[in-house]
Amino acid sequence: MLDIGFRRLPLDFPVSPTLLASIEALSDSEWLAHVNRACYDGEWDVFPLRGLAKYQDQSPILQAFALEESESEADFDNYASLQSCPELTAFLAQLSCPILSVRLMRLSPGATIAPHRDHGLCFSKGQARLHLCLQTDPDVEFIIEGESAHMSEGELWYLNADMEHAVYHRGSKDRIHVVIDCIANDWLRNMLGLPEHRELADYSVPERQAWLTKLAEQIVSCPHEERYGLRQPVRELATSLANLSALDLHPDIFLDTEFTMTPYGKAVSMTTAAQCAEEVLRTAVFVRGIYQAISERLHPEQPVSVLYAGTGPFATLLLPLMGMFSAEQLxxxxxxxxxxxxEKLQALVDAFGLGDRVAVYTCADATRWQPEVQFDLVVSETMKAALATEPQVSIFSHLVSSLKPTGSLIPQAVELSAYGLDLNGERIPLAAKGRLDRATASDFASGNQQALNMSAALPEQSSIQAIEICTEIKVYGHHSLAGYDCSLNLPFVIPFSSSTQQFISGSETSKARGVVQLGYSTGSEPGYTLSFTPLTTDTTAIEGQE
Structure with a gap:
């Protein structure tokens, strides 16, 4: 998909003296200094007009700067400040693209915005930033990739924020822009004069395969430090696969009733499995890790054999890579x-002309199916945070014996760390650690059902009220997911019972806290349960355990 650095849109806005007067009437306390102080010198202020609806009645700081990723226009709403400005509201209504946030941004004379990039914020990566110039000065210079964009009052411009850009205000009056973040669509494409979009269904099979391979190459070749900019290829992958397979990723009414409960956890429905493809880093990091794992095992005499357990309708983690390897290689x-x-998956594979890379399609429960051969790689991503709900552990423990001696599970490891949460919400590291890998999976297969259990003594002088489990996923090599990269990494919190909380908070027991035990079960509801053993001789100090 082509992109440009900047371009004026053929849509002008008559800036009225009334509007400028109302902006001029805003007090300095109503403007918010931009939070990224490292990026600029001088005064650069923001006034929120539209943003995430959940912050409608919250602090203006959240309204202006809490712009976490969301692909849905429904998550955003006009704030009262915009509702009281009918002429600007009417102009925004002329933009036939989903509008996310709208902010007034004021740059004062003498200010400088240093060269920087807003990674992923450009048309070709799914979102676009538009600037409506309300007031400027001839001596304001906006530079994008070494080129100057000269914006006059009343003009609407597209600026590729993913490219390096900077602003230098050498004039004498404030530069005021309305900055609009929106979703890229065909209307905006036409306004920018970019090439017309073609549906994958209109491509020939070789064209589709070339498209998929190019997308995969974008994902695997992206420098590690720029992986957050992979929004566009991952979103394009998920949307295109859904369109090609006639699968509605977000039906108006979706109750997720088509899942299957196995003896070892929940096998999510086809639609839920497909929706996972939309998580940018989750998809990108797994694809990158699997690519490395396959590449390291290429051999001229035999193909790399991969078992993908829990493919869903897209085989999201592997399908993009299949065009990068021949049938003799994979x-x-x-x-x-x-x-x-x-059925959906086989139709997709055939549509891309990749059927010769598939050894067999098998409909079975991965916790019970008995393979007749061994594999170089066993790929399964059937989990939630803290290995709860879904059968990841049971799948790995069942299939680990199907790995060749030099083979690998993917992910290679799921690492679990426990923290205490005190009354102030502070996280206190505990010694409890757990790790699902090939060795642990083999332990489970051998009957050691305690292989993922964790325990730790609570620190003295603490008022811990709950335990938080954090999940880090080592996909392969250096490719990993941690922090808040995706839903698999979200903290999983288990509160203590009220009696345990009272015991821990007791002032006379500050030096006899106790031991936390986190026991993992692989039954029909996989996950951790919390128990607490007090270190005290007073048997009445605590009523019971979790």
């Missing part, structure tokens, strides 16, 4: 519990 066994998912 053979995949596709396994899923839902026949409908495998």
């Amino acid at each position: 053979q995949v066994t596709m396994l899923d519990i839902h026949a409908e998912s495998l």
Whole structure:
């Protein structure tokens, strides 16, 4: 998909003296200094007009700067400040693209915005930033990738914020822009004069395969430090696969009733499995890790054999890579519990001309299916944070014996760390650690059901009220997911019972806290349960455990 550095849109706004007067009437306390102080010198202020609806009645700081990623226009709403400005509201209504946030941004004379990039914020990566110039000065210079964009009052411009850009205000009056973040669509494409979009269904099979391979190459070749800019190829992948397979990713009414409960956890429905593809880093990091794992095992005499357990309808983590390897290099066994998912998947594989890379499609429960061969790689991403709910552990423990001696599970490891949460919400590191990897999976297979259990003594002088489990996923090599990279990394909190909380908070027991035990179960509801053993001789100090 082509992109440009900047371009004026053929849509002007008559800036009225009334509007400028109302902006001029805003007090300095109503303007918010931009939070990224490292990026500029002088005064650069923001006034929120539209943003995330959940912050409608919250602090202006959240309204102006809490712009976490959201792809849905429904998550955003006009704030009262915009509702009281009918002429600007009417102009925004002329923009036939989903509008996310709208902010007034004021740059004072003498200010400088240093060269920087807003990674992923450009048309070709799914979102676009528009600037409506309300007031400027001839001596304001806006530079994008070494070129100057000269914006006059009343003009609307697209600026590729993913490119390096900077602003130098050498004039004498404030530069005031309305900055609009929106979703890139065909209307905006036409306004910018970019090439017309073609649906994958209109491509020939070789064209589709070339498109998929190019997308995969974008994902695997992206420098590690720029991986957050992979929003566009991942979003394009998920949307295009859904369109090509006629699968509605976000039906108006979706109750997720089509899942299957296995003896070892929940096998999510076809639609839920497909929606996982939209998580940018989750998809990108797994694809990058699997690419490295396959590449390291290439051999001229035999293909790399991969078992993909829990493919869903897209085989999201592997399908993009299949065009990068020949059938002589790669053979995949596709396994899923839902026949409908495998039907969708086989149609997709055929549409891309990649059927010769698939050894077999098998509809079965991955916790019970018995393979007849061994594999170089066993790929399964059937989990939630803290390994709760879904059967990841049971799948790995069942299939680990199907790995060749030099083979690898993917992810290679899921690392779990426990923290205490005190009354002030502070996180206190505990010694409790857990790790699901090939060795742990083999332990489970051998009957050691305590292989993921964790325990730790609570520190003295603390008032811990709950335990938080954090999940880090080592996909392969250096490719990992941690922090808040995706939903798999979200903190999982288990509160203590009220009696335990009272015991821990007791002033006379500050030096006899106790031991926390986190026991992992692989039954029909996989996950951790919390128990607490007090270190005290007073048997009445605590009523009971969790």
